[in-house]
Amino acid sequence: MLNASLKKIAAAGLLLLLASALPARERGDEHEAFDSHYTGDYLAFKKRILEEFRRAGPGRFSEFSRRSRAEKGGDHKVLAFTFDACGGRNDGYDRKLIAYLRREQIPATLFVTGLWIDKNREAFAELAEDPLFEIENHGLLHRLCSTEGRMKYGVRSTRGLGDVIDEMELNARKIAGLTGRRPVFFRSATAYTDDLSLKVAQRLGMEVVGYDVLSGDAARSSAKKISRNILGGARHGAVVIMHFNHPEWPVLQALERAVPELRRRGFSFGKLEDFTVK
Ligand SMILES: [Zn+2]
Numbered sequence: 001m002l003n004a005s006l007k008k009i010a011a012a013g014l015l016l017l018l019a020s021a022l023p024a025r026e027r028g029d030e031h032e033a034f035d036s037h038y039t040g041d042y043l044a045f046k047k048r049i050l051e052e053f054r055r056a057g058p059g060r061f062s063e064f065s066r067r068s069r070a071e072k073g074g075d076h077k078v079l080a081f082t083f084d085a086c087g088g089r090n091d092g093y094d095r096k097l098i099a100y101l102r103r104e105q106i107p108a109t110l111f112v113t114g115l116w117i118d119k120n121r122e123a124f125a126e127l128a129e130d131p132l133f134e135i136e137n138h139g140l141l142h143r144l145c146s147t148e149g150r151m152k153y154g155v156r157s158t159r160g161l162g163d164v165i166d167e168m169e170l171n172a173r174k175i176a177g178l179t180g181r182r183p184v185f186f187r188s189a190t191a192y193t194d195d196l197s198l199k200v201a202q203r204l205g206m207e208v209v210g211y212d213v214l215s216g217d218a219a220r221s222s223a224k225k226i227s228r229n230i231l232g233g234a235r236h237g238a239v240v241i242m243h244f245n246h247p248e249w250p251v252l253q254a255l256e257r258a259v260p261e262l263r264r265r266g267f268s269f270g271k272l273e274d275f276t277v278k
Pocket residue numbers: 084085086138142188189190
């Protein structure tokens with residue numbers, strides 16, 4: 001009995017040793033803060049997925065827009081507001097924007113990276129507990145998911161399939177570990193990705209979500225312009241992409257303009273999980 005336990009401990013120790021002996025590059029992670037995510041169990045899982053997709057080609061590289069969704073059980077006019085928190089150097093989040101959504105009771109889907117979560121643990125926990133918000137996956141390190149390492153807008157991309165799996169799966173596990181709910185949607189950094197990454201996401205139990213309406217907040221548009229973009233693209237089931245980690249961008253002011261007009265036109269708002277694929 002004791003002998004068996006000792007063997008188990010020795011085996012676990014060996015696995016840990018092997019994992020830590022791998023150069024950072026091979027683990028696909030240059031951020032030491034995330035080293036603990038690369039458990040023996042995870043590395044074995046990743047190897048299996050890599051094997052499954054070994055022969056698959058990258059397919060089309062595009063700004064993937066997901067298909068229109070129909071709301072469950074009705075034909076109302078419902079918009080899906082989505083807000084990304086990309087991380088990187090942008091600590092914090094737009095508290096006034098979140099307060100506005102709560103005040104107006106506007107449900108929203110928040111796509112968060114592992115980078116952002118680790119810099120904003122308290123805020124993350126608070127947002128995840130609020131039923132008004134749905135927490136989804138924006139990747140562990142905010143890398144554009146391309147199995148060929150293609151880039152867009154100068155945003156760093158994954159270097160291959162292994163990195164794509166890390167980006168999707170490690171952040172899904174991270175979110176599930178912290179909230180008890182595993183994300184079901186994934187948005188690649190910049191929303192650009194390739195067909196193979198779409199399939200990998202599906203294999204991992206997530207659907208890749210692009211957008212239907214580009215708010216233009218990341219292009220440093222004015223509140224007026226962002227509001228015009230949202231009103232111009234509004235239709236039932238449309239996904240609007242915005243950010244909530246840049247308090248200096250006029251997203252709140254844009255919504256203060258657009259929301260009353262959308263309501264006047266008969267629109268309401270829903271989280272992505274409230275929609276089903278047609
Ligand atoms: Zn982003």
